[in-house]
Amino acid sequence: MPCLLLTPLQAQDLSITLLNGDCDGDNEVTLYDFGILSSAFGSVPGDPNWDPRADLDGDLQVTLYDFAILQGNFGAIGAQPFDPALPRQPALQSGGYELQGVVQLEGWQGESKLVRIEALQEDDPQQVVYYLDNVLTGSSFTLRLPQSGAWWVKVTGVSGFLVAQRAAKRRYLRTPQMWAFFVTPGEGEAYADRRYAPLAPIGVHVRVVDYDLVTFASADNSELLVNRERAQSQDFSCTWRVVSGGGVIVPIGPINSTSAVYFPPLLEANEQEREVTIECIITDNSPDPARRDADCVITQRFRIVNRPTVHIGVQAVDSQGESISGTPMPSGQLMPACLRFSASSRKGGWQLDRVEWRIPWGTVSAVSADGSTATAVLSFPIPRDEEHRRFSYEAAATFSITLPPPVGRLEHRDEKVSERLLGFDMTDRFSYNELLDTSRGRSIAGEFYVPNWFHNRAGHWGNVIPRFNEEYIHNGVRYPVVHWVDREWFEDPWGNELAALMDWEGLLAPRGLQYSEMYRGRIYLCRAVIRHSLENNPYGLRTEWIDYVARIVAHEFAHRDQLIASWGGFGDAQIGSYPNWRLLSPDYDRDGDGLSNEYEERVQAVYPTNPNDRCAVLKWWTGDPGATHAYYTDPEMCAHLWGEWDCYQVGSLDNRDWSVTGRQDY
Known part of the structure; x- marks a missing residue:
């Protein structure tokens, strides 16, 4: 099912698997390796014909499992190691450009092995090879290089396994x-x-x-x-x-x-x-x-x-005057939000008597209770449909001091102008949701109110993120594509955590309506789409906050567009019906990646897909002919690469982000 995966998988820039079967260590899987394995077949340590080179899976016996590994890779040739004459330096100990990853050994069940990782920047005039020794297979590693660029990474040093290579060409x-x-x-x-x-x-x-x-x-x-x-x-x-x-x-x-x-x-x-x-x-x-x-x-x-001065601020409070947000925001549909304007002073012996506030909602006054601060709470709640924006407010403070005769009482007036954001609440507080709407929150998981950021009301993310409000037509009725599920994340059959998914089969339709045509092709988002920090993404864009949500939407629409281009639509006539789907059926989709055989052949000039290889795009992009991955299949790679990179410009929504703690909240 097309989806967007959460960490920890995306924390790996380089997931490198060394192909097995090179018994004689010549970096090829040939008849010579077959001969070694045949001679040792059926043996265990201590037998006269025991040869540890033939134990390809590390279970201390030579069996049909070892033959299967060799057969699967027969004819494979490992990558050429870097020229041994090139100068070599240890990878950086700290700083630099980091590549994180893990090295796996195909089919190996024995103890972890130590490998050597080498990296060369293809446009480096000095052609220096940086290396990292004693990397344990199955464990994460960090390779620190002088800078980002067009790097080739190769893994060597394990007998029985072919040399592997992987391109890492992200340049800043x-x-x-x-x-x-x-x-x-x-x-x-x-x-x-x-x-x-x-x-x-x-x-x-x-x-x-x-x-x-x-x-x-x-x-x-x-x-x-x-x-x-x-x-x-x-x-x-x-x-x-x-x-x-x-x-x-x-x-x-x-x-x-x-x-x-x-x-x-x-x-x-x-x-x-x-x-x-x-x-x-x-x-x-x-x-x-x-x-x-x-x-x-x-x-x-x-x-x-050389005179007293006033300094002003504003925050959101509830009807009892208790703070609910350091950033002003409108009321929710169930709970009012007022604004508290506060004045502090640098006054010495002077008294702060009163402050008059000029705000977009009128004029309010406050009298100082202690002579140093004055607080005014707007008596009426901010309407929940108030425009989100940065607004200006002004304060005129009156100070006084009484000096001995003949001077007597003196007054001083100080004025200030400031600006703040009137944003929308980004917490899960149900009461401060500006609109209680479930029309896009219905699925098999239940019926939920969509959060504030999801709204397509003016000033909300749902109103500015590209394609967020796109619709499709079923039986003459228009329906939104993007929907909400109020859960932390989705989980696929392999236990992976998903931030979003494009439901091609209608699996998440409300109970009793699963798999029906009108619910197919919808995009579902969950709470995991709200990210406050950058996450490492080996093939897509590395984003946070509003950019992360926009990137996810672009990613999932890329899935949707590609499946429509591949099958012609989501109807029974195009993809079949439950449980007899054409999609994933060998007759129509030999490699089981969700794209039709005809489509993968037709678009090979644009996307290097292959109807017989579900990881063809991964192999082409990384330069690793042995690359396989359960998640990074052809449609996922297409969505990461062309869906994200080409369909959304990071930072383009900064000036339209009115969320509390967002890009306009400073």
């Missing part, structure tokens, strides 16, 4: 300068100097966004895919400096923190204000040198003033 290229800006302090914002808040530094935070170009080539270089991937935040470090105006800036937390605190100076008695300029130098420390951008230098100017 730095794009024009990374984008960075100050979130706080605001440009030109005024802050009272140290005498007004001796123990309260000023928070400083920058936001860094960097996309790198990534290319991915087939082993024979006949196909080149191009897209982008987002750099990870931990790859950046910030160096802070006060350029002018005095004071001290100190980073918060680890060296790569994008936050700091600024301790302002004490102004002179007759000095009303002073402009301060701070500088942040962002350094790209990507382990892969090919991804590293030049340092990005940004500056921010703000003012230190």
Whole structure:
């Protein structure tokens, strides 16, 4: 069943299987190997004709199982090892471009063996071979190379097994300068100097966004895919400096923190204000040198003033005033959400008397209870159909101080303008779902309300992700293709965890309607599609958050489109009916990969499929003629490569992501 697999499988860039049957160690499986096995047939250790070279499966006896292994690989020739005259260096101990994987021995039941892994970048003018010794078969390894590029990886050193090779041609290229800006302090914002808040530094935070170009080539270089991937935040470090105006800036937390605190100076008695300029130098420390951008230098100017100042914020609260989100959001259909506007102050001996707020929903006022803070809660809930956007709000604060006669009472007014996101809730809180809708949440698993992000309402992911709201027609009625199942993940018959699947047979239709034509070809998503961090994906795009969901949708639609192109549709006339499916039937689909024999022959000029080999695309892409995999069959490889790389541009939805903690929430 077409699907998108979760980790741990996708954590392996290189899954390399060494073919068995080379009894004489000449890197071929020939009649000479057959002769060795025949001579030792039926023997066990201690017998006169025992020959350990003939024990291909490692069970300490030479049986028909060993003959089956040899027969299956008869005529196979291993990859040529790298030229022994080429210079060699150990793989990097740390840093660099990482390739993770595992080496398996075909048909081997004995103890794990040690192998040697070598890698050569085909366009390296120095032609240096990097090696990793004593890698244990069946265990994960990490090969650290100087940079990403067009690498060939070969595995040698195991008697009885052919030399294996695998192309790993994912290359990263730095794009024009990374984008960075100050979130706080605001440009030109005024802050009272140290005498007004001796123990309260000023928070400083920058936001860094960097996309790198990534290319991915087939082993024979006949196909080149191009897209982008987002750099990870931990790859950046910030160096802070006060350029002018005095004071001290100190980073918060680890060296790569994008936050700091600024301790302002004490102004002179007759000095009303002073402009301060701070500088942040962002350094790209990507382990892969090919991804590293030049340092990005940004500056921010703000003012230190000799008067009290107000500083404002806003968050979402429930009807009792309890916080529900640090980011403002509208009400749910069952639970109201209000906004609490808060004002803190740097005031010294002054009192904060009141604050008047000018917000998109009107004007509200608050009186300070303690002379230093003032909080105003919007008295009515934010409507659940309120537009998701970044909104501006303003505050005018009145301070007062009473001095000895003849001065008496003095007042000072300070105004601030700020901006925040009005986003949609991304948690599983049922009460704050803006629309309780089950029309796209019905399946054999039950009837579920779709989550906020799934909605096709304006401003939600379901409204902006390409093809998310595509429909199909059955008996003159239109139905959506993409549906929701409220479970953590799906599980296939082999126990693999699936984030999504394209249900060609109608297996997930509501009970009593399974396998019916109108439910075939639907795409189902589950909770596992919400990823907060990048995951390693050997053939598809490496994405997170909204990009991950968009990538999954593109992947599953690629499955759907290909099956329609292969069979003509999902009706009985095209694919048969349960349990007599044409799809997967040897008469129509010899290799059992879900694509028809006729289609695989017809499209070989575009997709190098083979009706007799369910892993033909994998073999071609990796350059490994022995490559096989239960998951990476021809339709899965097509969906990963052309479905993801060609059908969705990573980062293209950043400006339309209104989710809480999303790309516009800063």
